[in-house]
Each structure stands twice: as C-alpha cells, then as structure tokens.
Amino acid sequence: MVRRLLVILLQALTGLLVILALWIVFHLAGNRSPPGPVVCANGTSGCTLTNIYGSFSDRAICRAANVTYPRTEQELVAAVAATVAARRKVKVATRYSNSFPRLACPGGEDGTVISTRWLNRTVRVDAARRLMTVESGVLLGDLIHAAAAAGLALPHSPYWSGVTIGGVLATGAHGSSLWGKGSAVHEYVVGMRIVTPAPASEGFAVVRELGADDPDLDAAKVSLGVLGAISQVTLALQPLFKRAVTFVNRNDSDIAEMVAVWGGLHEFGDVAWLPRRRKVVYREDDRVDVATPGDGRSDYPAFRPTPTLPLVASRLAEEWLEERGGTDAARCMASRVMPATLEHLRFGLTNDGEVFTAYPVVGYQHRIQASGSCTDTMEEDGLISTCLWNGRVRGHHFYNSGFSIALSRAPAFVADVARLRDLNPAAFCQIDSKMGLLMRYVRASSAYLGKAEDSVDFDVTFYRSYARGAPRAHADVFDEVEQMALYKHGGVPHWGKNRNYAFDGAIAKYPNAGEFIKVKDRFDADGVFSSEWSDQVLGIGGTSTAVVGDGCAMEGLCVCSDDSHCAPEKGYFCRPGKVFTEARVCSSRDAAAAAGGGGDRTSSG
Ligand SMILES: *[C@@H]1O[C@H](CO)[C@@H](O)[C@H](O)[C@H]1NC(C)=O
Ligand SMILES: *[C@@H]1O[C@H](CO)[C@@H](O)[C@H](O)[C@H]1NC(C)=O
C-alpha cells in the first residue's frame, strides 16, 4: 500500500512537471491555441476540428479547409452558398462541440466548418404567447436564463448547460420525464429557420421556414446536422415554475421493478444505480406551486471549475490503477471517492444558492434544470481551473455510452446487468466511480429520428485511455452491458454519445428513417451537409460505422469476431459474454479466471 501511495505521489509530481512544461510552452512561445473546437494553421484556413474532450470516439483527426464565423442569418446564408458554389462539403460546429462521434466533421479533407459561436442571440421573446426564438448557437444556460427573465421556462433539458440549442436538437438531447410531452427538447420546438443548399439560380442557398404544422419539422427537429444549417429555433415555453428536489438513497434489491415505475411517480424523476455498491440514488423531483418558499439552485460539482493540478494528478492516479499496477481492491477503494464527494455536496444542490440546509430543495426551474459553471473557464488556458474533461489539459478522459431501451423492456435489461454484476461485482467499480448508470426517461416522439417508444435512457461514463488500443480493466464487462442493451433488449444509441460500433445498424430501429431520408434528399440533394460518417449512421451507401481491423474491439470500433480484433499479444481474446452469451467481448485470461472460467462458457443466456 505504501509503495502504491508513493507511486501515486510520484505520478502527481510528474503531473506538476507536465503543467509547468505546458505553462512554459504556452507563455514563452506565445502560441496559445484559441479556445473552441476549431484550430487553424493560418487564420481561418488549414483547420482541424475536435470536440471538448479533445478526441472523437474513433480518435480520427478531422481536417477542414477553412472555418467561418457568421454573425447574422445573412452571413450564414452566404457561408453556405460559398461552399455549395465551390462544390465542397460543409458542417456546422458549435461553441464547445460536446458530441463524442464525428458528427461535426465535414466530408472530405477540404470541407468548410461553419461555427455558430457568434449566432448566439435571443431573437425575440413573446411572453404573452410563451414563445421564444433564438439563434442556433445560443447556449442552453443562456437560453433558460433569458427565458426566465421573461417569466418563462423550458420545461426539460439536458443537465449540462454548455450545449447549444442547435447541437441539442441535432443529437436529440433530453432531460428526464415521462409526463406530458416528455423530456426531449425537440418536443418543445414549434418553428425553425434552416439554411439549405439551392440551385445557382437561387443563389446556392436558401432559408426554409418551418412552422409548427409543417411535417418537415419532424425531420428538422432531430437532424444529425445533415439537413442544413439551423439559423433560428422557436420554442413553446411554459410559465416559469418551481420544483422541489430530494435525493433518496435505497438499496438495489428492487431496481429492476423500480426502473419501470419511477418515471411515472415524479415529473423530473431519474435514477442513478451504483451496481457494485448495490445502491440506488433516486431523484424525487416534482413541480410545485411558485408560491412555495425557496430559492434553491443546482450547480453540479462535476460541471464546476476544477483546479487543474489536482485534476491532472487524479487522472494520473486513475491511469495507473486502470492500465498498470491496479488491483480490484485498489480500484474499488478509489471508486468510492467521487460518489461520496457528490453525496457529501448533495449533488450540488443548495437551498438558497449558497448552502444546503435540508431536502427538499425548492427553486425556480432555470436554477435547477441545468448547470455548467466550468464553461466560464473555457475561454482561458485552463492552467488554474477548468472543466473536468477539457481535452486541452490532460484531465479526465472517458467514454460516454448512452442507449435508450423501451420502458417495457428496461426491467429485463436491468435484471441482466444485475446478473452480470453478481458474477463479478468488482468489475463494476469503474462504473460506480463515475456515479453509476444514470437512467433518464424520454417519451415517444413524432421526430423521425426521435424515440419510437417511451424509453429509459441509460447513460454510463467510463475510463478511456489516451493511448490507442490500451487494455482497460474489465472492459469485457462494459462491452457486454452495451451489447446486451443494443442487441438483446432492442436499445438505440444516443446520437451524440457512444463508440462507432454502437451505430452499426441502429437506423433500422427507427420506423420513420425512410421519411427522414426523403426530407434530406429534398433539402440537400447533393449531400453537401453529409459526410462519410453521417451516411454510415443513416445507412446510406452500404458501409458500416464499425471499423474492422487489428485491435478494433479494444476501442469500441467493432464487435470482435476474431482474436485479432482484441489484443492477443497482451492476453486479450475474443470471447462470448457471460450472461448474454451472444455478446462478443475482449476478455483477458485474468478476467476469465476471476469468473471461474466463465469467459469460455457458451451456454445460452
Ligand atoms: C496564409 O494565408 C494567406 C492569405 O490567405 C496566404 O497568403 C499565405 O500564403 C498563407 N500561409 C500559409 C503558410 O499557408
Ligand atoms: C473556404 O474555401 C472555399 C473553397 O476554397 C471558398 O470558396 C470559401 O470562400 C472559403 N471560405 C472562407 C471564409 O475563406
């Protein structure tokens, strides 16, 4: 134990040296990269695009010939027209680029990126009709505060406020609710202005205005960015309301039944399950009368500015545990830190914006629904404090899998995960360490690429190496959980999360995908806004999102079907899953031994 501690200290010291070196590079060379996901070699040309994590799911480098930063709709139309005229591909990128897959990367190597960074104004608020129109680059946090200033509330949203409305809609992002229209932001869209390619006779680009009754809105409100560049969005809001939140801890003996009912009990209910601890944190969260006293606030600790030095040091410690000397005992001990810290901080809830005194925390919707105070640091170089996952400092690096399973099938999935946990509980310490499996509720949607049925969205964040193909402890168990969700229980991947293989064939589970493609062909016949990746996701052109080759399954690029897809030289072989035996996962000999040789079993599951 002492030796281990020494190693961690040593790694922390190395972290200090890395920071010092970074500081010297930044300040002496005077070569700070500008904040934002697009970095160009020469002003606005010779660019590379990345996401906030500094790396897409497949680690591909995305190159673009140039970037434009339109500030008005007119400039947006001109930017689209210029790329159409030049017969180049184009994609819209957002302020921080929060998606894991390469959705924002233009096709080819000489495409154009249009950033919505400066398309971030509120266009109009009609308080009487409860309508709000914003430009597509408005950040969720700014949107909900502008709405509140007019006495209005967006009833549901993701919890992280550093996303733009355009990005939220492109990826179908949501909060948690089965009540009313449910938690997906696109359910509240009643109008859009979108810039699409046009013939030369019309100036190469036009603005299409889609009203509430326009069937094309069902395509545009979840579009993966392939229909055109969203200029403006009109949202139907509600009178500003308050909600009352309590987090309740329980054991997980009835989690499989509870997942089916919790969303019906509470308007904003969600569930965080820590399988190793056999613990569940239920969010008991409901709308209350605005007269209810309380000015509570949520400032989720993991979305606050984190001091950079400890962040880099803790990442180094985690790397050591996950990739080198770690044992299950050490990993499981470490896995208690974050959930314990979050619970100690009451998940960032305060009763008056300053301190927590007691549950329930009652507050206005805009102060509870989303947070992201760390974005304030994103304009800086991140040397003092930063967002936990800012790819520009060597902080936390993880995968984020998100898949939705029909509400009726969710209990069976949860029961399967519990069976897998029972075979080797320690394998779930990594999942516990990042606050477990988060379950959020989403309703069926008329959006062609929205959910076909009322669903539970399972979200899990887990360790990712900075090194390509590096083995991770118990990676086989994560992969089996994912494959169970996708292939046994009919799950569909979240468009903005996940690794490549998860999208393979996913589009076939959307009954209205054909309608979507028809609209795409009408709006953008030449596929100017499409890329190889978006075509693969949409099942166009017959190639798969999976990338098959040596070691592909170690990175989630493929499902293994041969040992060479794992890392046989490092002791990882392609094996059936332990509960879902049709799964194919990379297992180490150690993992197989720990579960009593279960890795070699091929009995039915
Ligand atoms: C940078 O761009 C300018 C003008 O667009 C051009 O004249 C110059 O040659 C470029 N430099 C490099 C290194 O590409
Ligand atoms: C980007 O490159 C294309 C093709 O060369 C050109 O038509 C367009 O004007 C360029 N845009 C900017 C803003 O430089």
Ligand SMILES: *[C@@H]1O[C@H](CO)[C@@H](O)[C@H](O)[C@H]1NC(C)=O
């Ligand atoms: C738009 O974004 C910029 C930073 O990119 C910020 O300085 C400005 O205040 C924002 N404008 C609005 C209206 O939010």
Ligand SMILES: *[C@@H]1O[C@H](CO)[C@@H](O)[C@H](O)[C@H]1NC(C)=O
């Ligand atoms: C779980 O909690 C319930 C009460 O909420 C209790 O009846 C049950 O015994 C507990 N199960 C375990 C395994 O602790």
